[in-house]
Amino acid sequence: MEDNVxxxxxxLTKLFPIRGGIFQRPVGYVRAVENVSFTxxxxxxxxxxxxxxxxxxxxxxxxxxxxxxxxxxxxxxxxEITALRRKELAPLRREMQIIFQDPYGxxxxxxxxxxxxxxxxxxxxxxxxKEKERRIMELLEVVGLPPAYIRRYPHEFSGGQxxxxxxxxxxxxxxxxxxxxxxxxxxxxxxxSQIINLLKDLQRQFGLTYLFIAHDLxxxxxxxxxIAVMYLAKIVEYASTEELFSxxxxxxxxxxxxxxxxxxxxxxxxxxxxxxxxxxxSNPPKGCRFNTRCxxxxxxxxxxEPELKDIGKEHLVACHLWN
Amino acid sequence: MNRELENIxxxxxxxxxxxxxxxxxxxxxxxxxxxxxxxxxxxAPWLAPYDPYEVNFxxxxxxxxxxxxxxxDEFGRDIxxxxxxxxxxxxxxxxxxxxIATVVGVLLGSISGYxxxxxxxxxxxxxxxxxxxxxxxxxxxxxxxxxxxxxxxxLAVGALNWAGTARLIRGQVLSLKESEYVEAARxxxxxxxxxxxxxxxxxxxxxIIVSATLGMGGAIMIxxxxxxxxxxxxxxxxxxxxxxxxxKDFLRTNLWYSFFPGLAIMITVFGFNLLxxxxxxxxxxxxxx
Numbered sequence: 001m002e003d004n005v006x007x008x009x010x011x012l013t014k015l016f017p018i019r020g021g022i023f024q025r026p027v028g029y030v031r032a033v034e035n036v037s038f039t040x041x042x043x044x045x046x047x048x049x050x051x052x053x054x055x056x057x058x059x060x061x062x063x064x065x066x067x068x069x070x071x072x073x074x075x076x077x078x079x080e081i082t083a084l085r086r087k088e089l090a091p092l093r094r095e096m097q098i099i100f101q102d103p104y105g106x107x108x109x110x111x112x113x114x115x116x117x118x119x120x121x122x123x124x125x126x127x128x129x130k131e132k133e134r135r136i137m138e139l140l141e142v143v144g145l146p147p148a149y150i151r152r153y154p155h156e157f158s159g160g161q162x163x164x165x166x167x168x169x170x171x172x173x174x175x176x177x178x179x180x181x182x183x184x185x186x187x188x189x190x191x192x193s194q195i196i197n198l199l200k201d202l203q204r205q206f207g208l209t210y211l212f213i214a215h216d217l218x219x220x221x222x223x224x225x226x227i228a229v230m231y232l233a234k235i236v237e238y239a240s241t242e243e244l245f246s247x248x249x250x251x252x253x254x255x256x257x258x259x260x261x262x263x264x265x266x267x268x269x270x271x272x273x274x275x276x277x278x279x280x281x282s283n284p285p286k287g288c289r290f291n292t293r294c295x296x297x298x299x300x301x302x303x304x305e306p307e308l309k310d311i312g313k314e315h316l317v318a319c320h321l322w323n
Numbered sequence: 324m325n326r327e328l329e330n331i332x333x334x335x336x337x338x339x340x341x342x343x344x345x346x347x348x349x350x351x352x353x354x355x356x357x358x359x360x361x362x363x364x365x366x367a368p369w370l371a372p373y374d375p376y377e378v379n380f381x382x383x384x385x386x387x388x389x390x391x392x393x394x395x396d397e398f399g400r401d402i403x404x405x406x407x408x409x410x411x412x413x414x415x416x417x418x419x420x421x422x423i424a425t426v427v428g429v430l431l432g433s434i435s436g437y438x439x440x441x442x443x444x445x446x447x448x449x450x451x452x453x454x455x456x457x458x459x460x461x462x463x464x465x466x467x468x469x470x471x472x473x474x475x476x477x478l479a480v481g482a483l484n485w486a487g488t489a490r491l492i493r494g495q496v497l498s499l500k501e502s503e504y505v506e507a508a509r510x511x512x513x514x515x516x517x518x519x520x521x522x523x524x525x526x527x528x529x530x531i532i533v534s535a536t537l538g539m540g541g542a543i544m545i546x547x548x549x550x551x552x553x554x555x556x557x558x559x560x561x562x563x564x565x566x567x568x569x570x571k572d573f574l575r576t577n578l579w580y581s582f583f584p585g586l587a588i589m590i591t592v593f594g595f596n597l598l599x600x601x602x603x604x605x606x607x608x609x610x611x612x
């Protein structure tokens with residue numbers, strides 16, 4: 001079992017200091033990610049869901065050390081990457097890649113598609129010259145773009161095509177693990193499914209392991225083997241996709257699920273509409289973080305913070321209703 | 324299908340920008356002025372009707388005539404020929420002094436914006452100090468302490484003109500380093516040098532070109548001012564500024580003497596400013612300098 005784990009995240013925490021006063025001393029912290037732990041097995045996909053600002057993206061970037069985590073450990077393939085120095089980390093960059101949300105901001109407008117995709121090949125000295133060009137064309141074909149596009153610039157492409165280019169860039173270095181940071185959120189619905197199918201095909205073809213970040217459960221459902229639901233910097237529920245969808249426990253998960261549209265007008269659904277906004281992550285509410293918006297809030301929830309506990313079948317939930 | 328796709332010409336950024344520039348009539352006027360200036364400077368010996376150093380006391384201080392289209396100075400030297408040769412100095416100052424300023428400004432600005440921290444503080448304070456001094460006075464002080472000569476003018480202008488560019492580039496770098504493509508490069512393991520030179524600076528080209536063009540006009544003005552004060556080009560070198568310096572003694576009697584070098588300065592600086600403004604609009608309409 002343990003050998004099969006590719007990524008292990010232990011109590012990952014990221015605090016962003018809020019500076020103030022004359023001396024720019026930290027006067028408080030934005031708790032973007034707090035004590036987040038999970039593991040992802042080889043070839044699996046973990047879906048990470050939550051609303052905007054809950055710390056999903058920060059989690060993904062902290063794992064890759066694009067953002068330095070404040071504390072916690074990340075093990076990749078048994079190596080503790082949070083303990084590595086920058087230099088030592090460089091060769092590992094080949095193994096872990098990221099796909100971005102915004103297909104417009106993630107491609108350098110002054111570089112050709114070939115240069116963008118070939119950059120990883122150059123940095124890690126994987127291929128050069130004719131060989132590099134052949135590889136880039138191959139990659140374009142893999143992501144479903146004509147290889148003839150190699151000398152074009154990003155502004156000549158649509159959002160979906162740009163996302164394919166971003167995927168090709170990530171794949172160029174033959175990674176084992178890819179963080180997909182809301183890769184379809186900025187795309188049209190019709191294009192979304194194409195990209196999701198492409199990502200699934202690539203996973204099968206190259207044996208990739210994904211951390212799939214999204215704010216939409218229906219998208220995550222298609223992609224993931226396991227799902228972690230995040231709320232205000234913490235994981236509130238974690239289970240296999242099947243278990244989570246058949247047996248959701250946390251009131252927040254239930255609310256998210258009720259927001260999935262069902263394409264059948266006869267199905268009467270009870271929509272759980274959450275009141276209010278996400279509380280400020282610099283000043284989270286006392287007790288359970290969800291207590292300000294929870295439809296089933298109890299007195300206990302306002303005082304004691306629930307722990308993330310296993311309620312059987314590797315289903316973890318942080319809610320007093322179930323502990 | 325592939326054949327067909329290969330035949331589609333990609334519209335490059337530069338072609339697109341040039342197309343926009345061509346539509347801007349004023350900018351094109353500026354471009355033509357600068358091209359004319361460059362050609363004049365290169366072909367000066369062939370264009371000038373006389374030797375700019377040739378003294379002829381029989382024809383001193385003559386008004387414009389067919390023999391001397393712009394007249395002669397107090398030594399009987401042909402003013403047109405001196406203006407034609409003077410274009411070389413103006414262009415040199417524009418290119419060399421502003422070149423130094425741009426290279427220094429871009430380097431310091433990108434280091435400051437990219438690395439942040441105390442380096443950033445240091446460079447920002449340095450630019451503030453430069454901005455705090457009255458510019459011309461500072462240049463005069465430098466040239467006087469180094470000794471009046473044209474190469475010291477290059478140095479002085481270069482040593483001061485960088486601050487504006489540095490500030491501009493710092494701002495650009497600050498926003499560009501947060502972009503997702505820079506993050507993607509970092510995720511690929513790109514070094515800082517690679518990120519600055521391949522990802523950030525190529526995206527700063529537009530403001531660099533615009534500020535360099537506008538700066539060239541400014542540098543030419545400064546050289547003229549210094550030469551007018553006798554701190555730039557030394558006689559008998561024909562510089563537009565020093566020509567006006569000598570002409571000022573004859574202002575009442577021989578107006579054309581000072582008028583034509585002044586006109587040359589005005590047209591040249593005007594050309595650079597027109598082109599700079601046009602480039603700003605053509606390269607990046609959102610840019611404000």
